[in-house]
Structure formats: structure tokens, C-alpha cells
Amino acid sequence: MRKPKSKKSRMQSKHSELQEVELLKSWIESQQPERGSNPTSLPALPLDARTGHLDSTRFSRYAGATRACLPHALCGRDVRGAAKTGSGKTLAFIIPIVEKLYRERWCPQDGVGSIIISPTREIAGQTFDVLRLVRRHHSFSAALLIGGRRGKDVDAEKELVNECNILVCTPGRLLQHMDETPHFDCSQLQLPKQRQTLLFSATQPKGVKDLAALCLKDPEFLSVHEKPVTATPSNLQQTFVIVHLHQKLEMLWRFIKKNLKSRVLMFLSTRKQVQFIYEAFTTLRPGISLMAFYGKLDQRTRMATVSEFSKQPSVLFSTDVASRGLDFNQGVDWVVQVDCPGDVASYIHRVGRTARYDSVGKSLLFLMPSEEKMLEKLQAAKIPIWEIKPNKNVVQSVSGKLADSIVHDPDLHGLAQSAFKTYLKSVDKKDKEIFDVTKLPIDEFSASIGLASTPRIRFLNNKIKSSSKKVSEL
Numbered sequence: 001m002r003k004p005k006s007k008k009s010r011m012q013s014k015h016s017e018l019q020e021v022e023l024l025k026s027w028i029e030s031q032q033p034e035r036g037s038n039p040t041s042l043p044a045l046p047l048d049a050r051t052g053h054l055d056s057t058r059f060s061r062y063a064g065a066t067r068a069c070l071p072h073a074l075c076g077r078d079v080r081g082a083a084k085t086g087s088g089k090t091l092a093f094i095i096p097i098v099e100k101l102y103r104e105r106w107c108p109q110d111g112v113g114s115i116i117i118s119p120t121r122e123i124a125g126q127t128f129d130v131l132r133l134v135r136r137h138h139s140f141s142a143a144l145l146i147g148g149r150r151g152k153d154v155d156a157e158k159e160l161v162n163e164c165n166i167l168v169c170t171p172g173r174l175l176q177h178m179d180e181t182p183h184f185d186c187s188q189l190q191l192p193k194q195r196q197t198l199l200f201s202a203t204q205p206k207g208v209k210d211l212a213a214l215c216l217k218d219p220e221f222l223s224v225h226e227k228p229v230t231a232t233p234s235n236l237q238q239t240f241v242i243v244h245l246h247q248k249l250e251m252l253w254r255f256i257k258k259n260l261k262s263r264v265l266m267f268l269s270t271r272k273q274v275q276f277i278y279e280a281f282t283t284l285r286p287g288i289s290l291m292a293f294y295g296k297l298d299q300r301t302r303m304a305t306v307s308e309f310s311k312q313p314s315v316l317f318s319t320d321v322a323s324r325g326l327d328f329n330q331g332v333d334w335v336v337q338v339d340c341p342g343d344v345a346s347y348i349h350r351v352g353r354t355a356r357y358d359s360v361g362k363s364l365l366f367l368m369p370s371e372e373k374m375l376e377k378l379q380a381a382k383i384p385i386w387e388i389k390p391n392k393n394v395v396q397s398v399s400g401k402l403a404d405s406i407v408h409d410p411d412l413h414g415l416a417q418s419a420f421k422t423y424l425k426s427v428d429k430k431d432k433e434i435f436d437v438t439k440l441p442i443d444e445f446s447a448s449i450g451l452a453s454t455p456r457i458r459f460l461n462n463k464i465k466s467s468s469k470k471v472s473e474l
């Protein structure tokens, strides 16, 4: 057992900590980077040694987003940062939080000092892991509050929530504690007038700009990758292939068979498509482990899937729930977009699940001939993408095998029908400049996924009728 510190030694260490904090404050004051500068060349950062010593973790040096942001963030400035996917934006806000609490001499008895709200449970989990590494030599306590846990866990959380200094949570669970946990006082959550805000994104669509205008005060704008030639990581090799809707499944199957030793993340538009393709391909035994990921899965399965996927060659079929912020420990070899994303920003975030930090990665986009306008948008957004031509001689018919499976499996048949319907509905919701659901060859599509007859889609029939009426009126 460790001998308790004497009163004298406690006083001494308190005194030296006070001195250290004062020194840090004056160091920060004297090192304020010029406004508008991108200060990546500062020899040393004014960080407390406990935060600065990340050498023995996986963060050997501060890079990209972190390096550019810290000098401004540490001296209390608001920051709006454009930094590519996988460039280390998490550390860029975790370190300033830990340092701020340290300089404020926050201690365990002071209760909640910082709340980090993450959009999904997985992102909250990975943010919490980074926080654990950064604050491991500090005395702050931290907790991860996310949904999908059992009642018993929620009760245990209620016990500790008031005593934690940093909370990492999803919005739903935070609201639950605000409603149910006695004395959990979040009145400070009303954004205080005096506050510091750091806003980072790999893309800068209108929504991000509007948010910046709303919540940032006199911000530093940091374009971390100075004069970037491309909007995506330079270690990412991007390709597309032109494929008709009814040939997608064949192409997908062929791709999987050719990449049995890779970790492949495949994006589809809807949960029903993910469930159908996962179930259907599992019955066909491709020779590689298959997994599915979507928002409605229970939390335990979601966590297990994320952790399993990056460890071994496997194919993960997913909705866009995995498209932003998720970090598979740099373990994704390929990102395949089986359905074209709705816009350029979604494209960038999806492909950003690979080629993270200093790892390399590849991506493939399936584009239907009717969607070729998307290429113009990608090129205009500085995304270098090359066409690959499929080998026409390789014939791998899966439709016939799927039709066989569907006949004998009513559940699979139901899933195929739902996948068909939800896909068409998802196309109808996308940008009309690129996508036109009425032009899709739906009978061929239906047959290609193994359905004996084309399901009736009322909204589509009405659309086709009204557009042919308009033509005949001309």
C-alpha cells in the first residue's frame, strides 16, 4: 500500500502546481500566434507535461488538424477548421479541453466541467478512448454515457454522473440524465455568452457555414491542408465503374470474390438493402466473413461489429450510419459505394473511412449511366477519380442462385421486396439534377435481386403516370 502523503508534501505539490499553471498561462500569452496564421512550425506547444507526454501512446507527434489548431485554441480563440477526413480532428478538441480544465485547476470535487456530445454511440466511444489516453496522467474523472445499455447500467451511471469532470455522451442519453438523474444540473448547458468554440469539418457545405456563423465569434479560419490540390486524402486512390442498376449485384459479388483478403466497407442507401444483401450473400458463402451495420442494431452487436471488422479480412455492408467520424483503427482497405451518395459531402465522408492519417486506402464508386452528372460534381470539388472498366468476360451469375434461395425462404423474399422498395424511395429523395427514379429499369432490377415478379410501387406508378400525362399535353 502507498504511504499517504504528508500535509507538508501535499502543500508543496499544490504550490508547485500553482507555479506551473502560472508559467503555462504566461507562456501561452507570450506565444499567441498571429491572427490568420497557420502556426504549424512552433517548436514547442505550451502544454502541461501530463498532456504533452503522449509519446508512449499511438499519438507519437501532433499532426495535421491537431498541430494547426492547438496554438490558437490554447489561447482561447474560436477556431473554424477545414481538415480532411482522418487528419486527427479528435485530438484537436480533446487537448484544449483537458488543458483548459487543468489551467482552471479543476479537481474531481468540482463536478462536471466539460460535456462532449457525439452524434453516434460509436463516435462517442472512440472519442472517449482518445480522452482516456490524453487525460491518463491527470486526476480528472471521465464517463461515457451512451444509449443501448441495460437499466442496471443506467442506474450505475446515475450514481457517478454528478461526480465526473468530463462527460462524453450521445444526445439522447444526456437528455435522459437531465430528466432523471437527481441533482444533475446542466443549466450551464445553455450556451454561456463567454465561451470558446472549435468547429472542424472535412467538408464545408452550407449547413456547416451556417452553424459557424451562428456559434463562432471572431474565429480563426484554418485550412489545415494549405492550398489543398484535392479535397480527399492524398493517400487515397479513387475509382469508379459504370454499371447498370440490374448489374450491380453481379458486380458486387465479383468484387467480393476478387478481394477475399481485404477489409471492405460497402455503403448502401437503406437498412433493408443492407439486411437483404447481407443475408442473401451469406447464403451464397463467398469465402470471406460478412457483417452488417445499421442504426437499428442493438448496441452490443454494433460495438462487436466495429471491433471485429477491422481485425480480419471481411466485408461490412452498412448504411450511412458508418459514413462520418467512425474510425476503424485505420483498418479499412476498400470503401465501395454500391449506391451513389446523395451529394459530394457524403461522398467525401464515406471514402474518408479509409486512407486515414498515414495509412493508404482505395475506393470504388458504382455509377449508373444516368448518374454520370455526379462525376462533374466530384471533379468540380477537386476529387481525383479514375474510371475502371469491368472485365466483361467474367460471368458470375448470382441472380439465378438468389432466385432459388428466395423461393425457399419467405423471410429472404420479404427482405428482397423491402430492399427493392426502400431503394427506389431513397433515389426519389435525392437531388433531382442527378437522380431520376422514373427512368430506372425496375423490372430488370427486380429480376436481378431474385424476385419472380416486380413489386407494385404506388408512388412510382403515380409519378410515371403524371410525367407521361405532362408529355402528352405538350
Ligand SMILES: Nc1ncnc2c1ncn2[C@@H]1O[C@H](COP(=O)(O)OP(=O)(O)OP(=O)(O)O)[C@@H](O)[C@H]1O
Pocket: 058, 059, 060, 061, 062, 063, 065, 066, 083, 084, 085, 086, 087, 088, 089, 090, 091, 202, 324, 325, 326, 327, 329, 330, 352, 356, 357, 358
Ligand atoms: N498524432 C497522431 N499520431 C498517430 N495517429 C494519429 C495521430 N493523430 C490522429 N491519429 C490517428 O488518425 C486517425 C484519425 O483521427 P481522427 O479520428 O481524429 O480523424 P478526424 O480528422 O476526426 O476524421 P473524420 O473526419 O473522419 O472525423 C485515428 O486512428 C487516430 O488514432
